[in-house]
Amino acid sequence: YVPAFPLLHYLWPIGFILLSFFLDGVTGQIRYSIPEEMKKSSLIGNVAQDLALDLKRLRSGRARIVSGENMHYIDLKTDKGILVVNERIDREELCGDVTPCSLSFEIILENPIELHRVTVEILDINDNAPFFPNKDISFEMSESATVGAKFPVESAVDADVKQNGLQNYILSPNNYFVLKQQANPDGTKYAELVLQKPLDREEHPSLSLTVMALDGGNPQRSGTVNIIVSVLDANDNAPVFNQSVYQAVVVENASKGTYVTTVNATDADSGSNGEIIFSFSKIKGSKVDIFSIDENSGVISVAGLIDYEKEKKYELRLEARDRGGLTGTSKVIIDVSDVNDNVPVINIMSFSNTVSEDAPPGTTIAVINVKDADSEKNGQITCTIDKKLPFKIVSSLTNYYNLIADQPFDRETISEYDIKITATDSGSPPLSSSDTLHLQVSDVNDNGPVFDKNVYSAQITENNSPGQSIITVSAQDSDWNQNARVSYFLEDTHIGGNSVSNYVSINSETGVLHAVRSFDYEQIKEINFNVKAQDGGSPPLSSNVTVKIMIQDQNDNAPQVLYPVQTGGSLVAEMVPRSADVGYLVTKVVAVDVDSGQNAWLSYKLQKATDRALFEVGLQNGEVRTIRQVTDKDAVKQRLTVIVEDNGQPSRSATVIVNVAVADSFPEVLSEFTDFTHDKEYNENLTFYLVLALAVVSFLFITCVVVIISVKIYRWRQSRILYHSNLPVIPYYPPRYSDTLGTGTLPHVYNYEVCRTTDSRKSDCKFGRPMSQSLLSMDGVETGAPQMDRQLSGNCSQMSTLVSHPSLMKLFFPTITASASFGFSNGFYLDNRFQKPMVCTDGYSLSLHGVLSDWTGSVFCTRGADRRVFRWKYC
Known part of the structure; x- marks a missing residue:
């Protein structure tokens, strides 16, 4: 965009910055959090709702994103007032190791001008596995290597951060090495192979190990590296010093690097077995960290502070080691010339490495004693700690200090502290020393479980199997151990007069909700209830969340025909005059389906008919109409079979018989009316009833015949008796x-x-x-x-x-x-x-x-x- 006036072109950025500064204090600011790798057009947030802006205002004000380095990642839908993902966001590509990772931009509206700042934080997901730069790592170790020898392993790399980043190393099972995890000053973690058992080249000339690097994501990801250890043969001759004892003198205030003396040794072996490495070995009364020795030349120099008051003489043991692992020893005695230069010494007299989260301010954490071998001003010591820590250090007695809590603790915010205590004397220049205390904050059940959603929604199709899992609710408790152990329960509510436990159950440990029964959409369409998450603290804390389960309809009901009514004993027929024109409405088939949605969409079809060329059925309305002119040749009796089908998958249907009489008057069809045949649903036991009826009729007939014959015989005998009487x-x-x-x-x-x-x-x-x-x-x-x-x-x-x-x-x-x-x-x-x-x-x-x-x-x-x-x- 180039304005008409060049001056405005140059003043526009400055004016916009001033405008932003001016409006920043009076406009809204919102913040969203989304995970990385969301699909395009995924919803970020409803800015219209969050900023209380009307959609008409967004359109009339020409709302748009006007600033931000990464504007192409976000898009504003003004018709809906929402922010959506415009293209794939990779947190590792966008921010690397920087946390938090966020995109900041402004939304501007015109007439009147409004400026709203929006920050979208990109949350890391565990989409990167740890990996080693090299697939294989090789070590050469002498079979004479001592137990406890350490061999650093190249660190693994994980592009994710925090919990999703590198967390642990695991070594494959073996008989010779164990793995110890270490941390670099920058916080990265690396591992060391520590020899636990002497190597034997004759038994195992080489060893193959596997180190696995694991992150803390869910699901957990890992990477591996193969380690090949080649065992080297040992040499036969050890190095020999040219003197059994070396003598040297150094002043107390000698600076680091001051030359002290040179030692020498020889080795009869050749090659790498004849190469000698010099070092100090600790003996009683020696401080090897005060001096250093060049491992190749044997030159001893000052490496630390020499305190005459503390040590007037140093006796150091020397070692000469060849590449094969054989050593020769000697001794050097260094006398110290007195100079007043002593650093304070810190002694921890009492310290508990844990403190309760609910410990009140003023609680004593540690008791510290400090000493300085110097005298007078050079021996006066002051102890300090980092002022940002929630502690303070106070003097109690001479050379004694108490470390006490100065603020309340929150384990969920900071679970441990590294407290560096520095003791400084009053010399000129002052000398100081320091010590670090590692303090852990023990948990108190002061946080209840928190669900990851405000409302859980799920859908399940009716006629489900009892026991089917529906949805999983999840709550996190920022406490630790038992206080963070969450159990799930159903709140006692009633749905349609029944307890919610008659419908669903919940796994108390996993939060998985299961269906107790098979649901019927026609009886219940939605189940709303509350789930309680309770931790294992004492007393326990809990929180509730609403769960909504929508029952989805299934095509489990066939259509029901309401008209014409089908009866087993009576006959219903529709009259059609012979003068009926094309499109004459004969009747209308009415049916319903208790399902919903497309499962209840009904269609009507003519399945069978006496004369298909005479009638048709409306596909949607079920109207039976004539499709041609009725003639005298058309039969009086017309029988139509209409099938009603729903739109489910698979579809269900019902049929209905429509009897039609083609005549102008009822007497005309009276003789034909009784000839209509009715479809009846014959009972499976029809044969039984027919046989039973036949038996009863036969019995009654025989009984009547017997009675009639008996009566005739009786009357005949009586008449004969009467005839012969007097x-x-x-x-x-x-x-x-x-x-x-x-x-x-x-x-x-x-x-x-x-x-x-x-x-x-x-x-x-x-x-x-x-x-x-x-x-x-x-x-x-x-x-x-x-x-x-x-x-x-x-x-x-x-x-x-x-x-x-x-x-x-x-x-x-x-x-x-x-x-x-x-x-x-x-x-x-x-x-x-x-x-x-x-x-x-x-x-x-x-x-x-x-x-x-x-x-x-x-x-x-x-x-x-x-x-x-x-x-x-x-x-």
């Missing part, structure tokens, strides 16, 4: 068939058949009903031939045969006015003595001009020697 007037006639013996003036048997009309009621012949006309009359005038007049009235019985006799008097049915009796089985009779209807419960005979002889149902009439018996029969 009773003159009242013979016995079996029910239903009142026989005529053929005596008297009428030698013939007259049978009368009484029939009921199709519309008669059951009560018409059981109880009498007044009538205006006589149903039956008998004329007393004898005409020479039997004659019977009958008249039928609406709902009573009719007689098919008429008979009369002059001797019979007129009879009215159902009312009798003469001295006669009339009986009718399962109907009624009139007695001339009572002149009222009486119910007869059995028998089928009629008795005229007499009294009912018995209650068996036999009815007869007598007049003098004449007797007429009429047989009546229902049809």
Whole structure:
């Protein structure tokens, strides 16, 4: 961008800096933390929400990122008010070993101008494994190498930082070496091979070892290096000094590097076994750190401070070692010339290397004694420590100091301290010495567990298997050991009237949530509850987090047809007039699916039809319509099978039968209506029920036949007995068939058949009903031939045969006015003595001009020697 005016082009950066400085105190500042290696377009934060800015304000103010060296990593979405990752961020490439690693930039808005500073911290993830610069490391060691000899191993490199960086070394199992871990002044760690067992070239000419470097990430990463140890053969001759004792003198104030004396030795071996290395070995009363010896030339020089008051003479043992490991010894005696130059000496009289985290200020940590061999002013000592440490050192007695706590401790912030104590005398120039105390802060349970999320959300598909893991909750406790041991529990809540433990369970150690039962989306769609994390301290501390589990729908329900209703016993048919045009709405199939989402999207299809060319079904609405003009040739009966399918995977379906009658009126299809066949779901036990019904019908039929035969035989026997008896007037006639013996003036048997009309009621012949006309009359005038007049009235019985006799008097049915009796089985009779209807419960005979002889149902009439018996029969 180049402005129209060149001057503005040069003043723009200065003006922007001044503007930023001016607005910095009145605008917002937000900070986000994201892990490295996030995908492009991943969400960093909602700046609109965090800065309380409206989306319209972002768009109208032309919000944009205006500064920052690494602007290309971040992008601002003004339509949503969010910051997203624009390209891959590699923390190691961006910041290297620098921590914390962050990107800082400003967001500017116009009209009015607002400037907001945003810092995005890039968190390290364990995406780099430790590695050694060389895949193989070689050592040459003499078989005479002494036990305890140390051999430094090349350090491994890990591009990650802090816990994800290099943490430990591990040596493969072997019989000769152990691995000791050391730290460089810059904090990097390296390892040393320490010889634990003498080497034997004849037994093992070479050894192969593996060193593994481990980081502290999760998951843990590692790198290895192969170490090859070649065992060298020993030499046979040891070096020999040319003097058994060397003498030398040095002044007390000699500076470092001052020449003292030179020693010499020879070795009869040749080659590397004849090369001699000089060194000091410690003997009683000697301080080898005060002097140094050149390992090649044998020159002894001053290396430290010489204190006459402390040591007036130094006796040092000399060693001459060849490359093969053989040594020769000698001694050097160095006399010190007195000069007043002594450094203070620090002695730790009492010290506990641990202090409780809740120790109050003023707690004594250590008691220190200092001495100086010099006298007067040169012997006066002052002790000091780093002022940044939460300690102070105070004098208690002469040459005694107390190290006490000056501030409260927080183990989670700093778990250990290296306290350097410096003692300085008052000489000119002053001399000083120092000592370092390593103090560890013991933990107190003052921190509760903290979940890594404010809310946990998970999804699980319904019809899951009980015991299926759903989500893992995780809480960290910054305390240590038992105080940091976190256990997980479900808060006792109720969901739909049931305890949450009826739905989910949690592993108290790992925090893994499992489903206790198989979920049904149609019954419960979401489970909300709290999980408590509790540490192992005393008393324990705890915290809660909300867990939301969403049940996802599964296509486990088939569609249900609501209309037309399918019944097993009744028939429903839709009428379509023959004048129906194309697109005529016949009916609409209505179905529902209790699933949700696409599992509940229904489609309708015509599966089968009597005439596929006549009807169609709407795919989405289920409407059954005609697709052509109805003609006279179309069958009256039309049967459609509609299938309803959902959109699940796999899909489920239901079918419905739609009966259609193509006619203009109902009578037109009445004869065809009953011919519709219904689909029925036959029971598996249909055969059983058919056999059972057949057996029952057969049994009833046989029983009826046996009963009828028995009754006939019984009545026949009774009639025979009555016929041969001496009773003159009242013979016995079996029910239903009142026989005529053929005596008297009428030698013939007259049978009368009484029939009921199709519309008669059951009560018409059981109880009498007044009538205006006589149903039956008998004329007393004898005409020479039997004659019977009958008249039928609406709902009573009719007689098919008429008979009369002059001797019979007129009879009215159902009312009798003469001295006669009339009986009718399962109907009624009139007695001339009572002149009222009486119910007869059995028998089928009629008795005229007499009294009912018995209650068996036999009815007869007598007049003098004449007797007429009429047989009546229902049809």
